Each structure stands twice: as structure tokens, then as C-alpha cells.
Amino acid sequence: MSVTKPKIALIIGSTRATRFADIPAQWMLAQAQARTDMTVELVDLRDFDLPLFAEMASNMWVPSSDPKAVAWQKKIGEFDGYIFVVAEYNRSVTGALKNALDQAYVEWGRKPMTAIAYGAVGGTRALEHLRNISVELQMVPTRNAVHIGGSDFFAVHPGMGGSGKMADIEAHILPAAKASLDDLVWWANATMAARAV
Numbered sequence: 264m265s266v267t268k269p270k271i272a273l274i275i276g277s278t279r280a281t282r283f284a285d286i287p288a289q290w291m292l293a294q295a296q297a298r299t300d301m302t303v304e305l306v307d308l309r310d311f312d313l314p315l316f317a318e319m320a321s322n323m324w325v326p327s328s329d330p331k332a333v334a335w336q337k338k339i340g341e342f343d344g345y346i347f348v349v350a351e352y353n354r355s356v357t358g359a360l361k362n363a364l365d366q367a368y369v370e371w372g373r374k375p376m377t378a379i380a381y382g383a384v385g386g387t388r389a390l391e392h393l394r395n396i397s398v399e400l401q402m403v404p405t406r407n408a409v410h411i412g413g414s415d416f417f418a419v420h421p422g423m424g425g426s427g428k429m430a431d432i433e434a435h436i437l438p439a440a441k442a443s444l445d446d447l448v449w450w451a452n453a454t455m456a457a458r459a460v
Contacts, residue, residue: 267455268299268300268301268302269300269301269302269343269344269447269448269451269452269455270301270302270303270304270341270342270343270344271295271301271302271303271304271342271343271344271345271346271447271451272303272304272306272338272339272341272342272344272345272346273288273291273292273295273303273304273305273306273345273346273348274306274307274308274345274346274347274348274360274363275288275305275306275307275308275309275348276308276347276348276349276350276356276357276359276360276363277308277348277350277357277359277360278308278309278357278359281422282350283350283381283420283421283422284348284350286419286420286421286427286429287348287379287381287409287411287429288305288348288379289429290379290429290433291346291348291379291409291440292305294437294440294441294444295346295444298444298448300448301344301444301447301448301451303346304342306338306339308359308360308363311331311334311335311338311363312331313331313332313335313359313362313363313366314329314331314332315362316332316362316365316366317329318332321365321367321368322336322367322368322369323368323369327366332366332367335363335366335367336366336367336369336370339367339370339371340367340369340370342374343374343451343454343455344374344375344376344377344447344448344450344451344454345371345374345375345376345377345402346376346377346378346379346443346444346447347360347376347377347378347379347380347393348378348379349378349379349380349381349386349389349390349393350380350381350382350386350389351380351381351382351383351384351386351387351388351389351390352389354388354389354392355388355389355392356389356392356393356396360393361396364396364397364400367400368400371397371400371401371402372400372401372402373401373402373403373454373457373458374402374403374451374454375402375403375404375405375446375447375450375451375454376393376397376402376403376404376405376447377404377405377407377408377443377444377446377447378390378393378408378409378443379408379409379411379440379443380408380409380410380411381410381411381412381416381420382411382412382416383412383413383416384412384413385410385411385412385413385416386410386411386412387410387412390408390410403450403454405443405446405447405450406446407439407442407443407445407446408439408443409436409439409440409443410436410439411432411436415432415435415436418431418432419431419432
């Protein structure tokens with residue numbers, strides 16, 4: 264019996280020119296690529312130039328008319344699970360990430376998600392919002408996630424005087440990354456099997 268490995272998207276949820284997201288995204292990508300139980304692809308919201316959501320309804324009810332939204336849906340639909348790179352903006356996710364989530368519905372459903380979140384308090388409040396949103400989109404939010412906060416956040420964020428080197432905090436977050444990816448793969452395999460029935 265051949266076993267198909269889950270295909271996972273690592274989604275960068277910030278589009279600002281000055282974003283910090285690339286540093287944790289590349290680190291998390293390396294953690295995922297080091298495993299043999301999944302394949303992973305970096306998906307950057309910058310590459311999709313999504314308009315603000317202006318469809319008649321979500322694509323659960325009405326097909327989307329904007330070609331950029333349709334291209335986004337097609338891309339998201341390729342994956343069996345998601346790792347979000349989550350910046351905390353004013354206690355929630357970025358507007359760009361919320362808009363991207365709203366641009367699809369069908370494609371997210373019955374697939375797991377986890378995250379690497381960052382901010383002064385580890386992106387915790389933003390990730391809790393993302394988990395609530397993911398439930399409405401019929402994703403399966405996992406328990407474990409990576410949080411970069413407090414002194415770790417300031418140690419690596421170049422704009423805050425940090426080094427820009429994830430190696431400086433890797434020992435603190437590596438166990439969380441392993442637990443997160445373990446959860447994601449377990450749920451991806453389970454939901455892939457369920458969707459195939």
C-alpha cells in the first residue's frame with residue numbers, strides 16, 4: 264500500500280515591506296523540510312495581490328468572480344494542511360491574512376492548521392483569533408504552536424535591536440516546533456483518510 268505524504272503550505276501572513284515574518288518563516292520551513300513525513304511549500308501572500316474581499320458571498324455559496332481570488336483558492340486547495348506565520352497586530356491577525364482567509368472557504372475545510380506566531384506576548388492573542396476563524400472555515404486547529412515572544416522576540420527582531428538570527432532562540436522554541444509539526448502531520452493524515460472515504 265502506498266502512503267501519500269501530506270502536502271503542507273507554510274503561509275506568510277504579513278505583506279508589509281518591513282515585515283519580520285520572513286525570519287521565522289524560513290526557520291519553520293527548515294524544520295518542516297527536515298522531516299520525512301510531509302512535503303512543505305512556502306506560500307507568500309505578497310505573491311497573490313488579493314483585492315479586499317468584495318464577492319457576493321463566500322465561495323461556499325457562490326463561485327468567486329475575481330480571477331485573483333480564484334487563483335488563491337486554487338493554490339490553497341492543493342494542500343492537506345497549513346502552517347501560518349502569524350504577526351500580532353493590535354491583538355489580532357493582520358488585515359492581509361484575514362482577507363486571504365475570507366477569499367476562500369471550500370478549500371480550507373477539513374484540513375488541520377498550526378502556526379508560528381510572534382509579538383511582544385508571542386502572538387498569542389492573534390493566534391487565538393486565527394483559531395476561531397479556522398473553526399468557522401471548518402479547519403482543524405491543533406493544540407500546539409510556536410510562540411516567539413518577550414525577550415526572545417526582542418532578541419531576534421532586527422527592527423527592535425535583535426540579531427535576526429533564529430539560532431539565538433532555537434533552543435527555546437524547537438520543542439514547540441516539533442510538537443506542532445507532529446500534531447499537524449497526525450491530523451493531516453487523519454483528515455486525508457476521512458476525506459478520501
